[in-house]
Amino acid sequence: MPEGAADLHEPVLRAEVVRILSPLTGKTVVDGTLGLGGHTEALLQADETVRVIGIDRDAEAIALASQRLARFGSRIRTIHGNFRDLGQHLDDIKIKTVDGLLLDIGVSSLQLDASERGFSFRRDGPLDMRMDRKGTQTAADWIHTATESELSAIIYRFGEERYARRIARAIVSARECDRITATTQLAGIIRNAVPAKYAYRRLDPATRTFQAIRMFLNDELGALEAGLAAGFERLIIGGIFVVISFHSLEDRIVKRFFREKARACVCPPKLPECICDKEIEAEILTPRPLTASPSEIEANPRSRSAKLRAAVRLR
Ligand SMILES: C[S@@+](CC[C@H](N)C(=O)[O-])C[C@H]1O[C@@H](n2cnc3c(N)ncnc32)[C@H](O)[C@@H]1O
Incomplete structure (x- = not known):
């Protein structure tokens, strides 16, 4: 903090x-x-x-x-x-x-400034995102267990992210090699999943997906x-x-x-x-x-x- x-x-x-x-x-x-x-x-x-x-x-x-x-x-x-x-x-x-x-x-x-809370893709920290840390499921837990279609649906619904499917596919393929546990690790996977032109927009390509996971996880x-x-x-x-x-x-x-x-x-x-x-x-x-x-x-x-x-x- x-x-x-x-x-x-x-x-x-x-x-x-x-x-x-x-x-x-x-x-x-x-x-x-x-x-x-x-x-x-x-x-x-x-x-x-x-x-x-x-x-x-x-x-x-x-x-x-x-x-x-x-x-x-x-x-x-x-x-x-x-x-x-x-x-x-x-x-x-x-x-x-x-x-x-x-x-x-x-x-x-x-919450955004504290890297250990895992809300920000700009700060390296554990992929947590729980507003109430008494809650049991962290973002890392959810990302590890959700199906590709669940990931895609949540990223689309709460992030209104047009590349939700691509991002979900990239998450599933990345987690087969290595558990996704850090904010910057997830942000990197997202940035690599979207078309290059998207990466040069004002908004970081990870913004919408992080927002979606946070909104979902905390209902x-x-x-x-x-x-x-x-x-x-x-x-x-x-x-x-x-x-x-x-x-x-x-x-x-x-x-x-x-x-x-x-x-x-x-x-x-x-x-x-x-x-x-x-x-x-x-x-x-x-x-x-x-x-x-x-x-x-x-x-x-x-x-x-x-x-x-x-x-x-x-x-
Ligand atoms: C934008 S900040 C509020 C800032 C505050 N108005 C101030 O002046 O400092 C939102 C706060 O709402 C809390 N929050 C979000 N959803 C909540 C909920 N369902 N119940 C209680 N607190 C919640 C978050 O933990 C966060 O601390």
Whole structure:
């Protein structure tokens, strides 16, 4: 883990998150993706009466963020866990409802920068990629046992990688000679598998495959769907849900979830009259997702793909 990582981290769309969740006076907000605690710190600094419950499935993130946020005393409570189990986590601390919820999903700079976590193809490390290291299956384990068609399907689905088949074939043939255990070893296999012209594009040819394996291994889309439902259920009427995503598949899930909550009727369009009795449950606060400004993108290139969507619970 890089020295002082907690000091270096600037959360994405920080001012927008604070603005949308404000006024914060007397509120309890859940930060379901505490990470290095950047957003939580911004919220705690913005109002001296707000309380934050910070959840992360990564024990190292919890340890670092707890250190960073210790000066806020009892206004911050940290929980090592998955936000998909939000209801259970809140029950455990005897909290029924909250006033605001934030999810800033995906991988953190802490995880990407630590070579021993195996998330980055740019750093040589063990092929791990587990966000929660209590999980049993590492990326190396999965790559060793998955069939060629499973590899190809996952790389295509979560990485939207057009050369998924070629990459899967190359992985299977490489592992017949030697177990694939290191990030740079896998990155090399991928780079050799794709056509040469692909290698000269802006994106490293390993990017999409690494992203796909990470998303699959940590069931990131499944957790997002479950976390949205669990979170909405625990919001008070008038409570605000903010979600930042970095990937089109994630953004689509968030967009659909909020749209469905904001719709009056979910009957098939062919029905002559409404029979669903659905009521509008939310109002969308961001008809178009908020994105980072050019200056934020310059300071933090990763913010380029961030999309923030927010909704308020109405019933
Ligand atoms: C982009 S970072 C969050 C950064 C944070 N907002 C900050 O300001 O430092 C995403 C974090 O979410 C965590 N995470 C991803 N999926 C999760 C899940 N299902 N449950 C809990 N934490 C999750 C990751 O471990 C990572 O630390």
